[in-house]
Amino acid sequence: xxxxxxxxxxxxxxxxxxxxxxxxxxxxxxxxxxxxxxxxxxxxxxxxxxxxxxxxxxxxxxxxxxxxxxxxxxxxxxxxxxxxxxxxxxxxxxxxxxxxxxxxxxxxxxxxxxxxxxxxxxxxxxxxxxxxxxxxxxxxxxxxxxxxxxxxxxxxxxxxxxxxxxxxxxxxxxxxxxxxxxxxxxxxxxxxxxxxxxxxxxxxxxxxxxxxxxxxxxxxxxxxxxxxxxxxxxxxxxxxxxxxxxxxxxxxxxxxxxxxxxxxxxxxxxxxxxxxxxxxxxxxxxxxxxxxxxxxxxxxxxxxxxxxxxxxxxxxxxxxxxxxxxxxxxxxxxxxxxxxxxxxxxxxxxxxxxxxxxxxxxxxxxxxxxxxxxxxxxxxxxxxxxxxxxxxxxxxxxxxxxxxxxxxxxxxxxxxxxxxxxxxxxxxxxxxxxxxxxxxxxxxxxxxxxxxxxxxxxxxxxxxxxxxxxxxxxxxxxxxxxxxxxxxxxxxxxxxx
Amino acid sequence: xxxxxxxxxxxxxxxxxxxxxxxxxxxxxxxxxxxxxxxxxxxxxxxxxxxxxxxxxxxxxxxxxxxxxxxxxxxxxxxxxxxxxxxxxxxxxxxxxxxxxxxxxxxxxxxxxxxxxxxxxxxxxxxxxxxxxxxxxxxxxxxxxxxxxxxxxxxxxxxxxxxxxxxxxxxxxxxxxxxxxxxxxxxxxxxxxxxxxxxxxxxxxxxxxxxxxxxxxxxxxxxxxxxxxxxxxxxxxxxxxxxxxxxxxxxxxxxxxxxxxxxxxxxxxxxxxxxxxxxxxxxxxxxxxxxxxxxxxxxxxxxxxxxxxxxxxxxxxxxxxxxxxxxxxxxxxxx
Numbered sequence: 001x002x003x004x005x006x007x008x009x010x011x012x013x014x015x016x017x018x019x020x021x022x023x024x025x026x027x028x029x030x031x032x033x034x035x036x037x038x039x040x041x042x043x044x045x046x047x048x049x050x051x052x053x054x055x056x057x058x059x060x061x062x063x064x065x066x067x068x069x070x071x072x073x074x075x076x077x078x079x080x081x082x083x084x085x086x087x088x089x090x091x092x093x094x095x096x097x098x099x100x101x102x103x104x105x106x107x108x109x110x111x112x113x114x115x116x117x118x119x120x121x122x123x124x125x126x127x128x129x130x131x132x133x134x135x136x137x138x139x140x141x142x143x144x145x146x147x148x149x150x151x152x153x154x155x156x157x158x159x160x161x162x163x164x165x166x167x168x169x170x171x172x173x174x175x176x177x178x179x180x181x182x183x184x185x186x187x188x189x190x191x192x193x194x195x196x197x198x199x200x201x202x203x204x205x206x207x208x209x210x211x212x213x214x215x216x217x218x219x220x221x222x223x224x225x226x227x228x229x230x231x232x233x234x235x236x237x238x239x240x241x242x243x244x245x246x247x248x249x250x251x252x253x254x255x256x257x258x259x260x261x262x263x264x265x266x267x268x269x270x271x272x273x274x275x276x277x278x279x280x281x282x283x284x285x286x287x288x289x290x291x292x293x294x295x296x297x298x299x300x301x302x303x304x305x306x307x308x309x310x311x312x313x314x315x316x317x318x319x320x321x322x323x324x325x326x327x328x329x330x331x332x333x334x335x336x337x338x339x340x341x342x343x344x345x346x347x348x349x350x351x352x353x354x355x356x357x358x359x360x361x362x363x364x365x366x367x368x369x370x371x372x373x374x375x376x377x378x379x380x381x382x383x384x385x386x387x388x389x390x391x392x393x394x395x396x397x398x399x400x401x402x403x404x405x406x407x408x409x410x411x412x413x414x415x416x417x418x419x420x421x422x423x424x425x426x427x428x429x430x431x432x433x434x435x436x437x438x439x440x441x442x443x444x445x446x447x448x449x450x451x452x453x454x455x456x457x458x459x460x461x462x463x464x465x466x467x468x469x470x471x472x473x474x475x476x477x478x479x480x481x482x483x484x485x486x487x488x489x490x491x492x493x494x495x496x497x
Numbered sequence: 498x499x500x501x502x503x504x505x506x507x508x509x510x511x512x513x514x515x516x517x518x519x520x521x522x523x524x525x526x527x528x529x530x531x532x533x534x535x536x537x538x539x540x541x542x543x544x545x546x547x548x549x550x551x552x553x554x555x556x557x558x559x560x561x562x563x564x565x566x567x568x569x570x571x572x573x574x575x576x577x578x579x580x581x582x583x584x585x586x587x588x589x590x591x592x593x594x595x596x597x598x599x600x601x602x603x604x605x606x607x608x609x610x611x612x613x614x615x616x617x618x619x620x621x622x623x624x625x626x627x628x629x630x631x632x633x634x635x636x637x638x639x640x641x642x643x644x645x646x647x648x649x650x651x652x653x654x655x656x657x658x659x660x661x662x663x664x665x666x667x668x669x670x671x672x673x674x675x676x677x678x679x680x681x682x683x684x685x686x687x688x689x690x691x692x693x694x695x696x697x698x699x700x701x702x703x704x705x706x707x708x709x710x711x712x713x714x715x716x717x718x719x720x721x722x723x724x725x726x727x728x729x730x731x732x733x734x735x736x737x738x739x740x741x742x743x744x745x746x747x748x749x750x751x752x753x754x755x756x757x758x759x760x761x762x763x764x765x766x767x768x769x770x771x772x773x774x775x776x777x778x779x780x781x782x783x784x785x786x787x788x789x790x791x792x793x794x795x796x797x798x799x800x801x802x803x804x805x806x807x808x809x810x811x812x813x814x815x816x817x818x819x820x821x822x823x824x825x826x827x828x829x830x831x832x
Contacts, residue, residue, distance in 0.1 A: 307710065327712040337710070345710050348703045350770065359700055359711045362693045371693050413711070 008067070009034040009167060009198050015054060015064035024050045026222045028064075032167065035196045037189060039213035039230065041204055043242055043432045044402065047222040048202050052169050056088045057081040069166065085166030091175065093156040097145030102127035104144055105159050130158040134188050150181035157188065161197075168192065169200040174208060178293045179458070186212050204433075206238050207461075220244060239433055247437045252444045254468045258283035260319065262452050263335070263421045265304070268313035273299035274476040277313070281421065286443065286453040288467030290460065291496055296476040298340055301425045301456050305337035306330045317421075331360060336419030338410050340426045346410040347398050354380040354394040356409050361416045383412040388438065404435020411442065422446065423454045428462060440466055460489045472496055510764025510776040517812070518783045521790065529793040538789060540670060546785045547678035548573075548736040548749065552756045553763070553777050554678075554685050555729020558722045560760050563702040563769025564621060564628030566726045568613060570752050571639030573734030576609045577744040578643055580735070581655045594656035602659055606735055610728030613639070618723040622716045636753075643746035653743035663739035674736050681729060686774040688725075698722060702769025751803075758806060759784060784809070 010032040017025045025047045032038045042048050053059045055066070057076035066073045068084055095104050106123040127140050136154050144152060153173060160168050174182045189199055189212060203209055209216055210230060217227040218241040226241045240246055261280040268277045274296035281287050291297045302308035304315070306324040314321050317333050324330050330337065339345035347356055357380050358365060365376045380394050387408040391401060398409055407428070414422060427443070428436040443466060447453050457463055463470055469483040472495040480495040482488075505512040525533040532538065552569040559566040580602045588594050613635060620631035666672050689695035697718055701708040708715055737748055761767060762784070763777030787809065788802050 327710055328714055331712040339710055344704075345707060348700050348707055351700060351703055355696060355700060359696070359708075359713070362696060366693060370691050371696070417712075 007033055009069060010055070011065075011067040012051075012055065013065050015051065015066070016062045017050060017054060017059060018062060024222050025054075025061075028219060028222070028224045030055075030217050030224070030227075032198050032200060033215075034166070035193055035198055036215060037193055037199045037201060037213045039209045039216040040200055040202045040219070041209055041216060041238075041242065042219035043204060043434075046219040048219055049171065050222075051219070052088060052171065052200070052202065055081070056086055056169065082163055085164055086169070087160035087163060087165040087167070088169040088171065089153070089156045089160055089173065090171050091173075093152050095144045095152055095156060095159075098143065100141050100143055101131075101138060101147075101155055102140040104155060105130045105140075105162070108159075109162070126162075130162050131155075133161045134158055134191065149176040150178075150184065153177075153185065154188070161192075165197055167198045167200060169202070171202050172204075173201070174203065174205065182208070204242065206235060209233070209238065218242060243432075243434050245434060247433075249437075249465055250441075250444065252286055252447065252466045252468060254285045255448045256450070257285050258450070258452075261316075262318055263454075264314075264316040266314040266316060268300075268303060268310045268315065270299060270303055270308070270310040272476075273308075274303075274310075274473065277473075277478055279471060279478070281452045281454060283420070283450045283452045284447055285468045286447045286455060286466055288463040288470035289454060289456045289473060290458055290463050290470060290492060291473035292458065295473045295496075297456050297458075297473050298425060300473065301337070301340070301423055304330075304423055304454075305335060307337075331417050331419075334418065334420040336414035336417055336422045338407075338414055338422070338424040338427055340429070342406055342410050342430075346413075347406060349399050350397055352395045353384070353389065353391055353398050353401065353409055356398050357383050357394075357412045357416060360413055361418075379416065383416060387412045387415075387442070402432065402435070404431040404438070407431050407435065407439060411439065415446075419451070421452045421454070423456070425456045426459075427455060427457065428459065436462075460492055463492065464489055508773070508775065510773070511779050514762070514776070514779045514783050517809070518779070518786060521783070521786055525786075525790045525793070529790070532793045533790055536670070540666065540672070542785045542789050543675050544664070544666075544672040545740070546781055547672070547674040548733050548740060549752045549756055549759075550678050550778075550781045551681055551729045551733035551736060552752060553759045553781060554681055554774070555726040555733075556756050557760045557763070557765045557772050557774075557777055558685070558698065559617075559628060559632075559726050560757075560765045560767065561698050561702045561769060561772040562719065562722055563705065564719075564722075565632065565757070565767075566617065566723065566730070567629065567632040567753055568617060568636040568639060568727070569730040569733070569756055570749050571636035571643070572609060572613045572727050572730040573737055573752075574643050574744070574746055574748055575613070575639045576606050576731040576734035577738035577748075578646055578652070578746070579609065580605050580659070580738060581652050581744040582646070584659075585652075585655045588656050590654040592656055594658045596658060596662075599659050599662060602735055603732075606731035607728060609734075610731040611724050612727075613731075614724030614727035615720060617727065618716075618720040621723065622719040640746060647744070647746050649746060651741075651743045651745040655744075657742060659735075660739045660742045663736065664742075674739065677732060677736065681732065682774055682778060685725070685729075689772075689774060694718075694721065699770050699772075702766075702771070755784075755806075762809070 008031050010030065012031070013029045015025050015028045028047065028051060030040070030051065040048055040051070050059065054061050057078040057080055060075065066076065068086070099107070102123050106126040109126055110118060110123065124140065131138060131140070134154065134157060136158055138151060138154065144155065147155070173185060177185065189201070192199060201213060213230050215228065216230050216233060218225050220242065236246070262283045263281040265277050265279040269275045277300060279287070289297055289300065299308055303310040306326045306329050309325050315324050316322070322333050324333065343349065354376070358376055365372055365379060367375070384391065384394050389401070389405050389408050389412070391405070398406055401409065424443070428439055431439065440462070443453055443455070455463065455467060464487060469481065470487055470492060471478050472480040472492055474496060482491055552573065556566045556569050583601070583605065584594055617632050617635055620626040621628050663673050667676070697713055701713060701715060701718055705715065738744055741748060759780045760772070760777055763780035765772030765777065784806065787805060791797055791802055791805060792799060
C-alpha cells in the first residue's frame with residue numbers, strides 16, 4: 001500500500017470467513033491509518049457488513065491476520081474491540097427508544113460500575129460530558145424514540161466517543177438522512193478526524209465517497225477489488241469496481257415529443273403541501289420533478305395518482321379535465337405510479353412475484369368471469385422475461401429478490417396496466433448500480449416509444465441524465481424549470497435550496 | 498414415497514388434519530368400534546355440523562382479509578326469529594305453511610345477510626372501525642334486538658314445515674342440511690379459487706395499504722366479503738331453526754368461538770392473507786369426529802369437549818411450528 005506499516009492503526013490481511021458453503025469473504029485486506037477517513041464501498045451482499053463484524057469481534061475469522069495499534073490479535077471478542085477503542089455505529093444505532101438520551105448515554109458506565117443504585121446526578125453529568133464532545137445541542141431528558149433519525153445518530157456517536165474510541169465504524173450512516181443532515185454529519189466526522197480518530201465510513205453512494213473520504217477500499221463478492229487514494233478515483237472506475245460491469249450512461253434526448261400535452265396539472269393546490277402547481281407533460285418526454293424531502297414533492301406525486309386528492313385545481317388528460325379521486329381513477333385514465341417506498345406501498349412482500357405483477361391488471365385476466373390462470377401465467381412469464389427479473393420461479397415470494405429486482409417487479413406491475421403516463425417517485429432508491437442502470441434504460445425506452453414519464457427524485461445525477469426537462473419544487477411551489485443547456489446539477493441545486 | 502411427500506406438503510394444513518383424523522379414527526375403532534362406526538352415528542354427525550359449518554365458511558372470508566366477523570351468531574338467531582315471526586303472522590301459531598313458502602325463508606336470510614354484512618362493511622371500510630370491535634358491536638346490537646323481539650323466551654309454536662323438511666334425510670343417509678352446506682362450500686371455493694376475488698382478498702389481507710395503491714376497490718371488496726359472511730351466517734341460522742325446531746335469542750352462543758377455532762385450525766391465518774375451503778372443511782369434519790367420539794365414552798363428561806378442542810388447536814399449532822421450522826433459512830450468521 002506504500003504506507004509505512006508502523007503508521008497503520010488497523011491492518012487486516014487476507015481475511016477469510018465462510019458460513020456453510022458460502023464464502024462470505026475470500027481474501028480481503030483493509031488498512032486504516034490513524035485519524036483518516038476511509039470509505040468501505042460495495043454493493044449489497046459484497047461482504048462489507050461481515051468485514052466490520054469481524055473487526056468488531058462479532059464474528060470470528062477463518063483465516064488471515066489482524067493488527068490493531070501495532071498489536072497482533074489472534075481472537076477478538078466484542079469487549080476486546082471496545083476496550084481497544086473500536087466502536088461500531090450500526091444502522092439501527094442500538095439505542096433504547098423508551099429511555100431518555102441521558103439514560104442511553106450513561107447506561108453502559110453505570111452498569112459497568114456495578115452500583116446497585118442509580119445516581120441521577122451522575123447520569124446527567126456523564127451525558128453532558130458525552131454530548132459536549134461533538135457540541136451536540138439536545139434535550140437530555142427527551143425519550144430517544146421521539147428523536148429524528150439524525151438526532152439518534154448523533155446520540156449514538158456521542159456514546160461511541162465515551163469509550164476513548166480510536167476507530168469509529170459507521171455502517172451506511174447517511175441512508176435515512178436529508179441533505180442538510182448529511183452535511184452536519186460530515187462536519188462532525190471532520191471534527192473527529194481533527195481529534196485523531198479514524199473513521200471507517202461504509203457507503204455505496206459515489207458522491208459521498210468523493211466528498212468525505214481520503215482513502216477507499218471496494219469489495220465485490222467477498223473479494224477486495226480496489227484500494228487507494230480517493231483522489232485517484234473517478235465515476236466510471238468506481239462503478240466498474242462496484243459492479244464489474246461498464247455502463248454507458250446515456251443522456252436522454254427525447255426522440256419524438258407529442259404535439260399536445262397528454263397530462264397537465266392546472267393550478268393544483270393542496271394547502272400545506274403544495275400550491276398553484278402547473279405542469280405540462282408531453283408524450284415522449286421524461287419530466288423530472290425534484291426538491292428537498294419536505295418540499296411537497298411526495299404529496300404532489302400522491303395527488304397526481306389520486307391517493308391524496310388535491311383540494312383545488314384541475315388534472316387534464318389529453319385535453320379533457322378528469323376526476324382522479326383514488327388509484328382506480330388514475331389507472332382508468334392510464335396513469336401508473338411507482339411509489340416512493342416499495343416495501344410499504346409498492347409490494348405485497350410475502351406474496352409471490354407473479355401475484356405482485358398482475359394485481360393491478362387482474363380484472364383483465366378473466367374469461368367469462370372466471371380467473372384465467374393460463375392467461376395469468378403467460379402474462380407473468382412475459383413480464384419476468386421483459387424486465388429481466390432474476391428468479392427461477394415467479395411463484396416465490398417477492399422477498400426472495402434483491403432490491404433492484406423488486407423494483408423491476410413494481411415497474412412490471414405498472415407497465416402491465418398499459419399506462420400512457422408513468423409517474424415514478426424515487427425510482428431507484430435502495431437499488432444496486434446494475435439494476436439502476438437497467439431501470440434507466442427501460443424508462444428511456446418507454447419514453448422513446450411515446451409514453452409520458454415523470455421522475456420525482458432527489459438523486460440529481462439521475463434526474464440530469466434521464467430527464468429532458470426538470471421542474472424544481474420548493475416549499476410547495478414550482479420555483480424553476482430547466483431544460484436543454486441550462487439543465488445541470490449546479491443550477492438545479494441552487495434552485496432547490 | 499416422494500410423490501406422497503409432495504402431495505402432503507402441497508397442502509400442509511389439510512394433510513396435518515388428515516393425519517390427526519386417521520389417528521383418531523383408529524383410536525375410536527379400537528376403543529368404541531361398534532358404537533362409533535354405525536350408520537346412525539354418522540348420520541347424526543352429518544345433521545349437526547352444517548349450522549356452524551356454514552358460519553365457518555362465511556366467517557373465513559373476513560379473516561382472510563385480516564379482519565374477523567363476530568356477528569355470526571347474532572345474525573343467525575336474528576334470521577330464524579324473523580322467519581318464525583313472519584310464519585306465525587301469516588299462518589297462525591298452529592296453522593300450516595304452504596311448502597313453497599320455504600323460499601321466503603331463504604329470501605329473508607339473504608336480506609338479513611346483505612343488511613348486516615353491509616353494516617359491518619360500512620363500519621370497517623368507511624369509518625375505519627377495527628373489524629373485531631365493529632362486528633362485536635353489531636352482534637350485541639342483534640342480540641339485543643333478538644331479546645327485545647322474543648322477550649328472551651324460545652318460540653316453538655309456529656308452522657313446522659320448514660323444520661320438518663330440513664331435518665329429513667335424502668334416501669335415508671344424506672341430511673338435506675348437508676346439501677345446503679355443500680352448495681355454499683362450492684360457492685365459496687369457486688369464489689376463492691376460480692375468480693379474481695380470491696386473489697384480491699388474499700392480497701388485501703397481506704397488506705391493505707398496498708392494495709389501495711394497486712387500484713383494488715377495497716371498499717367494494719370489504720362489502721362483498723362481509724355480506725357473504727353474514728349471508729352464510731343467516732343460512733346457518735335457518736339450519737339451527739330446523740335443528741331446534743324453535744327460535745331463541747341466544748341459541749348457539751358457543752358457536753362464535755367454535756367457528757373461529759375451526760377457521761384457524763383449517764389454516765386460515767388470523768393475520769390475513771391465507772385460507773382455503775379444503776382446510777376448513779377438513780377441520781369441521783375432524784372436530785365433529787372428535788366431539789362425537791368423546792360422547793361415546795360414558796365416563797367422559799361432555800364438559801370435557803371444550804378442553805379437548807383447546808388441546809387439538811394447540812397440537813395443530815405445535816405441528817405447524819415444527820413443520821415450518823426446517824424450511825426457514827438460518828439468519829443468524831448473515832453478513
